[in-house]
Amino acid sequence: MSIAIIPARGGSKRLPGKNIRLFRGKPIIGYVIEAALASGCFTEVMVSTDSEEIAAVARQHGAQVPFLRSADNANDHAGVAVVIREVLQAYAAAGRHFSRACCLYATAALVRPARIQEASRMLDTHPEVEGVITLVRTPQPATRALVVRDGSVAFQLDQMQFARSQDLEETYFDAAQMYWLRTAPFLARESQTMAFLRRLPLVLSEFETQDINTFEDWQLAEVKHQFLEAHPEILQTGAVAS
Template identity: 45%
Template sequence: MRLAIIPARGGSKRVPRKNIKDFNGKPMIGWSIEAALLSAAFDEVWVSTDDAEIAAVAQKFGAKVPFIRPAELSDDHTGTSAVVRHAINWALQHQLKPEFVACIYATAPLLQAEMLKEAMLQLQQDAALDYVFSGCRFSFPIQRALYRSESGKVSAVDPASIPKRSQDLAETYHDAGQFYCGRAQSWLDAKPVFSSGSYLYELPQHLVQDIDTEEDWLRAELLHQLLLKRL
């Protein structure tokens, strides 16, 4: 069984109710659900939530909500992996046997169905992999990063890298925060995602945007509008 799990708790604070807030004509979570369904990479798409309104919206867009997430897994300190493990264990307790499980974030409106399809195929075809996750190249060499003091003065994070040309520094990548496809057993064993057992599926920079503030939201909407015009 290939299972997609979309975590979506109701207690977002920096952007209140962001999982179901309107984003270019649809509740935010609707875009993630549609990408998962359109990918045809999953047998079922579940939303894990503690919130009745989010559950209703998720079902409207075609996802299943087989359980209401317990309160102890719905606070500000609960990590994604714990939520995924809870869903897998629920499935096992109800005679379902997920083999491949993807965690897809509810706030990933730039996610494309084809990316999910390719990432899942990569995982299924390489038995050595625990996970395939979305990542993106840093646009500027992080080796030349600076610290800034409260007074505004700066110091180099790596002084030896400052005089080097950008093209002479190794490219570095960051988690794009859109999806994490993994083997069910790897999730249950709490194997780390960012390790040698994982494959980084690179996303282009124009399809990556964290959404933690109102400014982030506006930028993501503008990127998304441009993307819709191209499709």
């Protein structure tokens, strides 16, 4: 049995009301809930929130909200792992247990049912791993990044000044879209993070992901969403058909 957990705290500061803000005419969390339901991967699709308003919107789109998140885990410092643990323990106390969980971000409007299914199959075919994380490749290896120190530009790592990008190991960002995990190894270790799990990467294209922290991020996510609607072949080929 698998559960989709969608964390959606009510206290977003950088973009107030972000989790239910209208995204191309629909609350952004609605896209995520609908993708989870359409994937057919889950026994339960639930939203973890401290907000009655978010809970009402979540239910309208088909998610379950059997309880509100505790105040201790509804602050700026509560990480995703803590929220997942709280949800799994609350369900267990009610006699419901899940062998796998998938955390889907409430603002991951670019997530597609096919990608959720793909990540689920990765766990099916690799019993030795404990999770799957979505990544996106950095445009250039991050080991050759520049920084600004005291108003002056410098290499973050001095030894990389003369390194050729083609000789460097590729680097990735967390795509902040979804995390699949096996619940037994996760619950067996009291941790504030999921980094200890043995995880496989599901690498997404830049078209498929957009972390949203600013209004500009939001606009870019809407552009990508509209573009993917017009070019669904990107999800299969990674390129626009001519």
